[in-house]
Amino acid sequence: VQLVESGGGSVQAGGSLRLSCAGPAYASSAYCMGWFRRDPGKERKAVAVTYSGNGGPYYADAVAGRFTVSQVNANNTLYLQMTNLKLGDTAMYYCAAVEATISTLFSGCSSSPADFTYWGQGTQVTVS
Numbered sequence: 370v371q372l373v374e375s376g377g378g379s380v381q382a383g384g385s386l387r388l389s390c391a392g393p394a395y396a397s398s399a400y401c402m403g404w405f406r407r408d409p410g411k412e413r414k415a416v417a418v419t420y421s422g423n424g425g426p427y428y429a430d431a432v433a434g435r436f437t438v439s440q441v442n443a444n445n446t447l448y449l450q451m452t453n454l455k456l457g458d459t460a461m462y463y464c465a466a467v468e469a470t471i472s473t474l475f476s477g478c479s480s481s482p483a484d485f486t487y488w489g490q491g492t493q494v495t496v497s
Contacts, residue, residue: 370400370487372464377492384454384496390447390464390489401467401478403427403485404438404449406460406494413463415480417449420473427480431457454496464489 376388393400403418414429417438421427426438437450447464465485469478479485 370466372466372487372489374462374464374489374492377462377494379495379497380454382454382456382496385450385452386454386494387451388449388462388464388492388494390449392445392447392464392466399469401469401473401485402440402447403465403478403480404447405463405465405482405485406458407463407491408457408460413482415482416462418478418480419447421477421480423477427477429480451494454494456496458494459496461491461493463491 370393373391374388376386378386380386392402404416405413406416407413416429416432417436418427419438419440428436435453439448466487467485
């Protein structure tokens with residue numbers, strides 16, 4: 370499974386960016402997909418995951434209300450719309466995917482990077 374991110378760049382605080390991830394070529398609903406980021410000097414952590422188990426996406430507390438994850442199955446693309454960007458959002462952003470299982474239908478997708486199998490190469494977001 371190949372994932373290809375795009376849309377990163379440099380932006381001033383308060384600005385917006387949209388990241389895109391070209392995902393699996395078939396049935397995106399068969400995968401859990403998410404956006405993760407690695408802050409400088411820190412471990413990779415979840416930003417947003419497509420299905421949390423309560424019918425909606427999971428968002429990290431730091432981005433809730435500012436970031437929106439969406440998925441367009443017609444073109445197999447996952448998006449992350451980022452608004453009101455802050456200095457603390459500067460990071461390398463990664464798209465990730467893992468095959469969904471029966472349990473994820475009930476409990477939702479994991480937000481742990483360790484539970485994701487496929488990763489993109491990352492796209493840098495710099496907020497100044």
